[in-house]
Amino acid sequence: MTGFQSKRYWLVGASDGLGAALAQKLSRAGAEVIVSARSEGKLAALVAELPGKASFQTVDVTDAESVKAAAETVGQIDGIVYLAGVYWPFGARDWNAEQATAMADVNFTGLMRVMGQVVPGMVDRDSGHIVITSSLTGFRGLPGSIGYTASKAATMSLAECMYADLRKTGVRVQVVNPGFIRTQLTEKNNFRMPFIMTPEEAAQQVIEHMGTDRFKKSFPWLFSTLFRISQFLPDWLYFRIFS
Numbered sequence: 001m002t003g004f005q006s007k008r009y010w011l012v013g014a015s016d017g018l019g020a021a022l023a024q025k026l027s028r029a030g031a032e033v034i035v036s037a038r039s040e041g042k043l044a045a046l047v048a049e050l051p052g053k054a055s056f057q058t059v060d061v062t063d064a065e066s067v068k069a070a071a072e073t074v075g076q077i078d079g080i081v082y083l084a085g086v087y088w089p090f091g092a093r094d095w096n097a098e099q100a101t102a103m104a105d106v107n108f109t110g111l112m113r114v115m116g117q118v119v120p121g122m123v124d125r126d127s128g129h130i131v132i133t134s135s136l137t138g139f140r141g142l143p144g145s146i147g148y149t150a151s152k153a154a155t156m157s158l159a160e161c162m163y164a165d166l167r168k169t170g171v172r173v174q175v176v177n178p179g180f181i182r183t184q185l186t187e188k189n190n191f192r193m194p195f196i197m198t199p200e201e202a203a204q205q206v207i208e209h210m211g212t213d214r215f216k217k218s219f220p221w222l223f224s225t226l227f228r229i230s231q232f233l234p235d236w237l238y239f240r241i242f243s
Contacts, residue, residue, distance in 0.1 A: 003030075003211075004026055004029040004030050004031040004210075004211075005029070005030035005031070006030060006031075006032070007030075007031045007032070007078040007079060007129075008031070008032045008034065008076070008077045008078050008079070009026055009031045009032070009033055009034070009077065009078065009079040009080070009081065009129075010034045010036065010074050010077045010079070010080045010081070010118075011023050011026075011033060011034070011035050011036065011080075011081045011083060012036045012037075012059065012061065012080065012081070012082050012083060012084050012114055013036070013037055013061070013082065013083035013084025013085060013133075014035040014036060014037060014043075014046070014081075014083055015035070015037035015038075015039045015042035015043055015046065016042060016046075016183070016184070017083075017181065017183035017184065017199050018083055018133070018178070018181055018183065018199045018202050018203055018206070019035070019037070019081075019083040020035075020046050020199065021198075021199035021200045021202070021203035022081065022083070022203040022206055022207060023035050023046060023050060023054070024049070024050065024051075024203070025203050025204065025207045026207065027050040027051050027052040027053075027054055028051055028052070029207065030052065031052065031079075032052065032053040032054065033050060033052065033053075033054045033055075034054070034055050034056065034057055034074050034077070035047065035054070035055075035056045035057075036056065036057045036058065036059045036070060036074075037058070037059070037084070038058060038059070038060050039058075040056070040058050043056035043057075043058065044056060057070050057073055057074055058070070061084050061106055061110030061111075061113060061114060062102075062105045062106060062109070062110055064113055067110075067113040067114055067116075067117055068117055071114070071117035071118060076121065076125075077118070077128075078127075078128065078129060079128065079129035079130070079131065079210075080114070080118050080128075080129070080130055080131070081131040081133070081206075081210075082110075082111050082114055082115075082131070082132050082133060082155075083133045084106055084107070084110050084111070085103075085106060085107045085133070086102055086103055086106045086107065087103065087148050087188065088103070088147070088148075088188065089144055089145065089148075089188055090144065090146055090147075091143055091144040091145070091146055092146055095146060099147060100146055100147035101147075102147075103147035103148050103150075103151050104147060104150065104151050104154075106151075107148070107151035107152060107154075107155065108151040108152075108154040108155055108158070111132065111155055111158065112158070115130070115158075115162075118130070119162070119171075122171045123166070123169070123171060125170075126169055126170035126171065127170045127171065128170070128171045128172070129171075129172050129174075129210070130162065130171065130172065130173045130174070131174045131175070131176065131206070131210055132155055132156075132158065132159040132162075132173070132174070132175045132176075133155070133175075133176055133178070133206075134152045134153075134155040134156040134159065134175050134176065134177045135148075135149075135152040135155075135156075135177055135178060135179075136177050136178065136179045136218060136223065136224055136227045137149040137152050137153075137227075138152035138153040138154075138155065138156040138177060139153075139156075139177075139227040139228060139230060139231055140227070140230050140231055140238065140242075141153075142242060143242065143243050155175075156175060156177065159173060159174075159175035159216075160175070163175075163215050167215075172213075173215065174209060174210065174214070174215055174216070174217075175215065175216050175217075176205070176206050176209055176216075176217050176218075176219075177216070177217065177218040177219070177224065177227075178197070178202050178205070178206075178219060179196070179197065179219065179220055179223045179224065180196040180197065181196070181197050181198070181199055181202045182196055182197065182198055182199065183199060197220065202219075205217065205219045205220075230242065
């Protein structure tokens with residue numbers, strides 16, 4: 001179990017939605033919270049609402065120099081949660097090259113840039129807590145989800161690689177795979193979203209997982225079971241069902 005009292009947590013991608021809700025919960029749990037995103041106004045407003053010690057640092061995760069400068073300014077941390085993500089729904093027949101690349105760059109490559117600045121220091125100290133936000137979509141390819149599903153599969157794979165390398169060290173790696181969360185991203189969807197959660201409900205699932213020693217958490221449970229079972233279906237059956 002992990003206590004958050006007096007620990008410094010850097011939340012990247014926390015100006016609204018799940019990130020902002022998690023910042024509230026970590027702050028109430030006694031952690032010092034540093035929130036980052038591109039929008040200074042949203043970050044400043046969030047910090048003003050947090051009950052505990054808090055600050056913000058703007059960062060553009062698509063820019064290596066911005067990430068490096070932000071990490072240096074934030075300084076030594078006990079934990080980091082990567083939540084940055086963008087999303088546009090479209091399939092291969094309606095390929096949007098700019099949006100597809102942006103999803104890969106923010107959702108996955110941005111994660112790599114941030115980890116590159118944070119992980120070496122944690123390894124040197126043999127201490128740290130890394131939480132990566134993936135998605136239920138990352139378990140297997142889905143129709144109408146070019147860019148997003150692939151980027152989330154990549155984040156899930158990276159988390160698994162890091163956990164394999166660091167599980168017997170003092171650096172703890174976790175991944176969370178949420179289903180639908182009611183945010184400005186899911187407002188773009190024009191289909192029914194089963195078991196959709198509020199950001200506060202999802203943040204509660206995340207902080208509860210962060211307080212455990214378990215590696216992976218997929219939620220909500222019933223919806224996530226469908227995705228996890230899909231990994232074991234033969235291709236002909238899987239694509240017949242999910243298409």
